[in-house]
Amino acid sequence: MVALEDYVARIEETCGEEKDFIVILKYDKKEEAINKILKKAKVERSISAIIFELKFKDVSFRLYGTGKAIFRNLKDKSVLQSVLTDLLL
Amino acid sequence: MLDPYKIREDFPILKRKINNNPLIYFDNAATSQKPRQVIEAIKNFYENHNANVHRAVHTLSQEATELYEEAHEEVAKFINARGMEETIFVRGTTEAINLVAYSWGCRNLTKEDEVIVSLMEHHSNLVPWEILSKLRGFDVVYVNVKKDGTLDYEDFENKISKNTKIVCISHVSNVSGVVNDVKKIAKVAHEHNALTLVDGAQSVPHLPVNVKDLEVDFLAFSGHKMLGPTGIGVLYGKREILETMEPFQGGGEMIRDVSFNSAEGHCSITWNVLPWKFEAGTPNVCGGVGLMEAIKYLRGIGMENVKAHEEMLTKYAMQKMAECRKVEIYGPKQASKKCGIIPFGVDGLSSHDVALFLDNYGIMVRSGFHCAQPLHELLKLKSSARVSFYIYNTREEIDRFVEVLKEIEQI
Numbered sequence: 001m002v003a004l005e006d007y008v009a010r011i012e013e014t015c016g017e018e019k020d021f022i023v024i025l026k027y028d029k030k031e032e033a034i035n036k037i038l039k040k041a042k043v044e045r046s047i048s049a050i051i052f053e054l055k056f057k058d059v060s061f062r063l064y065g066t067g068k069a070i071f072r073n074l075k076d077k078s079v080l081q082s083v084l085t086d087l088l089l
Numbered sequence: 090m091l092d093p094y095k096i097r098e099d100f101p102i103l104k105r106k107i108n109n110n111p112l113i114y115f116d117n118a119a120t121s122q123k124p125r126q127v128i129e130a131i132k133n134f135y136e137n138h139n140a141n142v143h144r145a146v147h148t149l150s151q152e153a154t155e156l157y158e159e160a161h162e163e164v165a166k167f168i169n170a171r172g173m174e175e176t177i178f179v180r181g182t183t184e185a186i187n188l189v190a191y192s193w194g195c196r197n198l199t200k201e202d203e204v205i206v207s208l209m210e211h212h213s214n215l216v217p218w219e220i221l222s223k224l225r226g227f228d229v230v231y232v233n234v235k236k237d238g239t240l241d242y243e244d245f246e247n248k249i250s251k252n253t254k255i256v257c258i259s260h261v262s263n264v265s266g267v268v269n270d271v272k273k274i275a276k277v278a279h280e281h282n283a284l285t286l287v288d289g290a291q292s293v294p295h296l297p298v299n300v301k302d303l304e305v306d307f308l309a310f311s312g313h314k315m316l317g318p319t320g321i322g323v324l325y326g327k328r329e330i331l332e333t334m335e336p337f338q339g340g341g342e343m344i345r346d347v348s349f350n351s352a353e354g355h356c357s358i359t360w361n362v363l364p365w366k367f368e369a370g371t372p373n374v375c376g377g378v379g380l381m382e383a384i385k386y387l388r389g390i391g392m393e394n395v396k397a398h399e400e401m402l403t404k405y406a407m408q409k410m411a412e413c414r415k416v417e418i419y420g421p422k423q424a425s426k427k428c429g430i431i432p433f434g435v436d437g438l439s440s441h442d443v444a445l446f447l448d449n450y451g452i453m454v455r456s457g458f459h460c461a462q463p464l465h466e467l468l469k470l471k472s473s474a475r476v477s478f479y480i481y482n483t484r485e486e487i488d489r490f491v492e493v494l495k496e497i498e499q500i
Contacts, residue, residue, distance in 0.1 A: 014439075014457055014472075015444045015458045015462075015472070016160070016439070016440060016441065016456070016457045016458055016465075016471055017471035017472060018440075018441070018471050018472060020439055020441050022441060022445070028359025041276035041332065047499070047500065050449060051446065051449065051500075056324075061478045062445070064445055064446075064448075064449050065108075065449065066108050066445075066448060068445055068448070068450050070439075070441055070442055070445055078378070
């Protein structure tokens, strides 16, 4: 059974008034996870094909080719986990 | 002037590539990288001299003790303290400040007293005093910071009073890089019979610091920000003050005698001499050895040269960053008021976005509040990105950084 933990190494809640979430994908699953995300989310903009501005179910986020993503304006971590579940599983 | 290209050869990590780009390390205010000499000293200690220190007669213990004591002496020389009795090894700046708060503050601060801190402090020089104020009932009084990020000295002089018992201030702000005139602050504090505690975490690694000249009572700093390992730091204290203070923690090493008095039913205890009175338990011997090697390395370069190099880099970076249309530098615009640290923002992007973008190109910068939330609130910043330099950084790295910043502006 595939779980979120298979793809996500760590979720960091940033310090700062913005309270963004940084999602760090597992290094060895990075490519697979990025492909899954790009298939499901709408690409609003791509910069040099290494940075993607994406939208999924009204949630805007930015995905980096390095396997990191930044999610903004989410109510809490449970919302993020739900979005990630839909994107990755 | 120092030669950063030659220095870089001593730092193995700088040969790394991150995301297929050469590593550019601009997060030195958080921690510095370590030269081969420090890494070798640590390895050599564990391979050849490892033992617990003091109160053993065997050869290894004596070797370890000599190294550990030599490390204290080296630190004392570095900051011009009178001797190793004034240099207490702790885990880092945070523990050093907590030591003063609990050991000195618990016994000397009462309801009528005031502790002065500034609004530019790192949380580590603010939270311990707020915690203690709840226990002891004294007031924590905050000195304002001006709009340009510099300390409001007039406000300080207005707020200090006969009730002030200690002034706790950073030498260099970890957010803006502003250098505070701690000599002037110590003078005013002493005129009011107050002590001064200086957070030197961002100054001791970057400037010549002379405790006799500054006349500060306490100085706290961390080894890992000055080429040394993590887990080792220093509290400098004037001998006369340290002698009047009770220990911070109890245990082995910090006592001279513990004798059970059967008539009274308890132990009578006498403390060890300085600095061991404040170093309970087995200390971080290897950390001390690593710190000593780091200090020798810095002394070899010369702290005046370190300062000049960072001033040059700061000035150059600020000039280059000014070419970017959407980049705003926070804090003073004159490099002369700063010490190797530049906080900034890119219009329309969060600091974390900026840091992630730079990371993509192998450029390491920090983002967020930098453990100084009150200062960000005061300057009305949601957060900030921060570059901070050290001896191995070069103008070419700044050129590359600004090149990438210009790409970020296209987002």
